[in-house]
Amino acid sequence: KNQVEQSPQSLIILEGKNCTLQCNYTVSPFSNLRWYKQDTGRGPVSLTIMTFSENTKSNGRYTATLDADTKQSSLHITASQLSDSASYICVVHQAGTALIFGKGTTLSVSS
């Protein structure tokens, strides 16, 4: 079954700290993997998109990694800010067909 599993489900960190969110997938055939940030009550906004051949991609303080062999991805947030509080969604594109969405990790950054 094609699935995208994210962990942890929720996370609380102090402002200024780093954190890493995980995404494991069983989607095949694989086309690409995306990370989205979704603020409460808003639409998701793209952070990164990675294809099979890309191992790392950065967008400011956000760095995504992809290991296509183990079918794992991570999103690392450096020097967290209050504005990073949001839900982070991992999405895998099954080649030729659908986007498979994870349930998201809810991050809360406190001062």
Next chain:
Amino acid sequence: DGGITQSPKYLFRKEGQNVTLSCEQNLNHDAMYWYRQDPGQGLRLIYYSQIVNDFQKGDIAEGYSVSREKKESFPLTVTSAQKNPTAFYLCASSIPGQGLEQYFGPGTRLTVT
């Protein structure tokens, strides 16, 4: 200012009433999508359209209907046949072929009582 707009942001209806959610985009994208988001669940695809006057059912199309008469517009009607219509609804658009990025609207929260 290019983007996707959804209106209204909040919508309240009585059970048994049909309701139409608006989605407009000026990105010149051919493909448009409707998703439903429930707490603790991933986004689920309701309907999508790759081109004007054509649309396809997604994973959870029952109780919903759409039209695509214009490239810019993709309204979603939640009918009284939808058993659990209360949810957050997201519209997205992209260049055809889901390998490319989807751009999401701000969403409409529908509450049916």
